[in-house]
Amino acid sequence: KQEVTQIPAALSVPEGENLVLNCSFTDSAIYNLQWFRQDPGKGLTSLLLIQSSQREQTSGRLNASLDKSSGRSTLYIAASQPGDSATYLCAVRPQGAQKLVFGQGTRLTINP
């Protein structure tokens, strides 16, 4: 059974720092991995989608990497801003499955 883990559960850093969020999954048989952002009381917004054949994807200050063989993904946020404060979730789509398996998220706080 696919399991997704995100460590740490919470992270607080000063504004301007570069930071890395971690995601690990137990089964490398995946179609893709997505990173989402969730603001308090709101729905999820997709940030980046990495196909199983890809190593990384970039969008603005965000860069996500995927190492399928080791079951790891990282989300790199450059020059963090207070507006980046949110919960970040990763999710994998297992091969042969019409669903996403989510991690429990990392709650990120950027302090001005």
Place this chain on the structure above:
Amino acid sequence: NAGVTQTPKFQVLKTGQSMTLQCAQDMNHEYMSWYRQDPGMGLRLIHYSVGAGITDQGEVPNGYNVSRSTTEDFPLRLLSAAPSQTSVYFCASSPLGGPSTDTQYFGPGTRLTVL
């Protein structure tokens, strides 16, 4: 485009009551799904649909029914509400062109409390 819309935003039910959570999307997406989000457990799939007239169960389907009569709408029915169904419910949709077009679009959620 409104994207994915959900109603109501908040709902309080008594044990045993039934209700329907509404979900609609205007992006002509074939795939729609319902998740529940609980503290410490992440999001878990309840039911999903790959097109009108086609539905299937996810990880936690017990106590919930779905139907898909149109591409746009995917309502979730609670048959007899229980306190264990207190949760935040999210509807999501995506195209069905394959993993490369898998970007999921989520609604704002319905916060349900069952007393």
